[in-house]
Amino acid sequence: MVEQLVLCPLCNKKVPFLSINKHLDLGCSKKLEISSNSDNTTGTPTHTMLKNTNNSNIKNTLAPSKQSNLINFFSQNSKKLNNSEPSVSKSERITILDGEEEDGGKNDDVDGDDNEKKEKDLISVDVTDHEEAHHATKNYTDENTKRKLDQTDIEEKDNENRKKYLNKISHLPLSEKIRPSTLSEYVGQDHLLDSSDGILYKFLISNRIPSMILWGPPGVGKTTLARLIVKFTNNYTSATATKNKYTLIETSATVATVQELRKIFEKAHKNYILTKYTTVLFIDEIHRFTKSQQDVLLPYIENGDIILVGCTTENPSFQLNNALLSRVQVFTLNKMTQENMFKVLESGIKMLNNYRSPAEQLKFEDNVLEYICKLSNGDTRRSLNILELVCTNVQVDPTKSITLEETQNILNNKQNIFYYDAKGDNHYDTISAFHKSIRGGDANASLYYLAKMLTSGEDPLYIARRMIRIASEDIGLINSKMLPLAVAAHDAVMKVGLPEADLCLAQCCVELAKSPKSVKLYRAWNNIKSSLRENKYELASSEIPLHLRNAPTKLMADLGYKKDYKYNPDYVNGECDQTYFPEKVLQNIGLNKAELNFLENAPDLGNIVDSDKH
Numbered sequence: 125m126v127e128q129l130v131l132c133p134l135c136n137k138k139v140p141f142l143s144i145n146k147h148l149d150l151g152c153s154k155k156l157e158i159s160s161n162s163d164n165t166t167g168t169p170t171h172t173m174l175k176n177t178n179n180s181n182i183k184n185t186l187a188p189s190k191q192s193n194l195i196n197f198f199s200q201n202s203k204k205l206n207n208s209e210p211s212v213s214k215s216e217r218i219t220i221l222d223g224e225e226e227d228g229g230k231n232d233d234v235d236g237d238d239n240e241k242k243e244k245d246l247i248s249v250d251v252t253d254h255e256e257a258h259h260a261t262k263n264y265t266d267e268n269t270k271r272k273l274d275q276t277d278i279e280e281k282d283n284e285n286r287k288k289y290l291n292k293i294s295h296l297p298l299s300e301k302i303r304p305s306t307l308s309e310y311v312g313q314d315h316l317l318d319s320s321d322g323i324l325y326k327f328l329i330s331n332r333i334p335s336m337i338l339w340g341p342p343g344v345g346k347t348t349l350a351r352l353i354v355k356f357t358n359n360y361t362s363a364t365a366t367k368n369k370y371t372l373i374e375t376s377a378t379v380a381t382v383q384e385l386r387k388i389f390e391k392a393h394k395n396y397i398l399t400k401y402t403t404v405l406f407i408d409e410i411h412r413f414t415k416s417q418q419d420v421l422l423p424y425i426e427n428g429d430i431i432l433v434g435c436t437t438e439n440p441s442f443q444l445n446n447a448l449l450s451r452v453q454v455f456t457l458n459k460m461t462q463e464n465m466f467k468v469l470e471s472g473i474k475m476l477n478n479y480r481s482p483a484e485q486l487k488f489e490d491n492v493l494e495y496i497c498k499l500s501n502g503d504t505r506r507s508l509n510i511l512e513l514v515c516t517n518v519q520v521d522p523t524k525s526i527t528l529e530e531t532q533n534i535l536n537n538k539q540n541i542f543y544y545d546a547k548g549d550n551h552y553d554t555i556s557a558f559h560k561s562i563r564g565g566d567a568n569a570s571l572y573y574l575a576k577m578l579t580s581g582e583d584p585l586y587i588a589r590r591m592i593r594i595a596s597e598d599i600g601l602i603n604s605k606m607l608p609l610a611v612a613a614h615d616a617v618m619k620v621g622l623p624e625a626d627l628c629l630a631q632c633c634v635e636l637a638k639s640p641k642s643v644k645l646y647r648a649w650n651n652i653k654s655s656l657r658e659n660k661y662e663l664a665s666s667e668i669p670l671h672l673r674n675a676p677t678k679l680m681a682d683l684g685y686k687k688d689y690k691y692n693p694d695y696v697n698g699e700c701d702q703t704y705f706p707e708k709v710l711q712n713i714g715l716n717k718a719e720l721n722f723l724e725n726a727p728d729l730g731n732i733v734d735s736d737k738h
């Protein structure tokens with residue numbers, strides 16, 4: 125009998141149709157591909173299996189002399205490595221966009237250029253790597269008694285395997301090397317993940333991943349959390365939980381076109397039919413999606429084809445539209461505390477020491493870590509980068525700890541990197557100071573902050589977008605020419621790019637600062653929105669007046685649609701006696717007609733810049 129083979133959606137290998145689920149559960153192991161019907165495999169993936177798959181493109185960059193040191197390290201630490209860490213199942217291996225595309229068959233995708241593909245490859249390599257990472261760095265799990273460990277057991281790796289593993293990941297940045305591979309290694313965010321009252325944890329142990337937005341500052345572990353959620357949910361077993369299985373597709377709002385999203389939805393749908401795995405679609409920087417891109421997601425979230433996990437550093441209520449927000453849970457990730465940052469840094473040091481001989485082992489004085497925490501402002505990735513920079517440049521004296529002074533000396537040479545962090549707090553503080561300087565009419569201070577941001581690598585479009593907002597929010601009706609000017613500055617950046625467009629931004633910035641200001645429109649708009657929310661005077665629930673409706677059919681005309689509508693051009697100066705608010709609202713208002721004068725009820729006191737400041 126000829127067996128029917130299907131393409132595995134995760135590893136793209138041919139697998140017997142009847143074995144596809146087992147194959148996925150085993151983490152795309154080779155065993156099933158070879159001996160198709162064998163059922164004698166246990167549910168626990170082993171590392172040999174993991175190794176069998178796609179690690180071939182990982183470079184081994186560790187010099188042989190260093191390799192010998194590794195054995196030493198491992199024998200010191202092997203005791204710590206055999207506890208109840210969960211196993212890693214390839215079933216939730218992250219697939220980057222469409223696996224079929226990588227086969228090179230069809231290349232109808234305009235945006236899918238080579239670089240992007242390379243980037244995708246890179247991401248999948250990283251993930252493969254970090255799936256094994258916890259074997260080499262078993263760090264703070266033991267202290268983490270609050271959070272339950274992921275449930276499956278893992279086989280202890282022998283020294284040889286660990287050494288190979290360290291070689292394989294040696295080229296990765298430190299933050300990738302130690303990226304947590306289980307929820308129990310994930311530091312912080314107890315309000316979400318605590319096993320007794322973490323709100324997200326509750327979802328996961330009921331085997332449900334809700335569509336969600338993870339909102340938090342850079343480097344607190346949003347991406348990491350998204351990956352771990354999928355892994356944890358798949359591995360978690362309990363008597364009551366259902367057995368939904370999930371697979372992850374990662375993309376970023378900066379690269380995913382609508383076309384690509386549609387491909388993902390199609391793939392998700394097919395995967396579900398074939399494997400019953402629901403696709404979790406991770407979209408990094410989701411605030412960068414336009415409204416129409418956000419809209420594309422809605423029906424698929426609604427019908428369950430995908431579960432959306434969107435990440436953003438920006439306040440979702442400003443950056444995402446309501447239709448999307450109403451379909452997702454918003455989980456806020458808090459800035460890392462110093463204590464948590466220490467845990468991460470300590471595991472970073474352990475990892476770096478893996479690659480050092482006993483004589484070169486790194487030790488730090490306490491205040492050094494404190495200093496690094498301060499510099500990195502809660503951004504974990506940044507703190508690890510700084511640590512790595514220091515460790516690469518420091519002269520180790522085995523008898524002494526590295527001092528604050530030594531650290532500062534090393535960092536001083538690279539200082540300007542640290543004054544401004546385009547993704548961190550500086551980014552918010554500086555744009556805020558910029559906005560306020562314009563509002564206050566101080567053109568010079570505005571220019572100063574603009575220059576500070578641009579020379580530090582801030583995204584010029586981010587600044588341009590903010591200026592568009594300022595043109596309407598702070599200037600508005602009193603000088604409507606500012607809106608097209610700001611849009612033109614944005615356009616200039618799009619067309620010309622930096623450095624040439626810097627002056628265009630500067631020009632717009634000065635004009636905005638010097639312009640008279642008015643928040644009349646801004647306040648009126650807010651009033652209308654809140655009145656609608658509260659259904660004040662039944663503004664939200666009232667019917668559109670019949671005379672203002674269209675009557676394209678006879679039936680509608682018979683129902684009174686458009687009846688008695690007065691066409692303004694037929695009246696002298698367009699003036700006629702006609703109302704436009706719903707009748708119900710007008711009744712509710714009674715004599716208080718001024719209540720509906722949102723524009724005039726929104727005074728701005730002294731917000732207009734004195735003309736001699738111009």
Ligand SMILES: Nc1ncnc2c1ncn2[C@@H]1O[C@H](COP(=O)(O)OP(=O)(O)OP(=O)(O)O)[C@@H](O)[C@H]1O
Pocket residue numbers: 298299300302303304309310311312341342343344345346347348349435437468504505508547
């Ligand atoms: N909670 C955490 N516990 C342990 N390590 C963490 C944690 N959060 C972040 N890290 C470390 O920081 C690195 C970056 O984390 P991640 O990419 O998840 O952050 P992010 O919030 O998505 O950042 P960004 O907004 O810049 O993309 C990880 O590779 C990991 O090494």
Ligand SMILES: [Zn+2]
Pocket residue numbers: 132133134135136137147148151152153
């Ligand atoms: Zn597979």
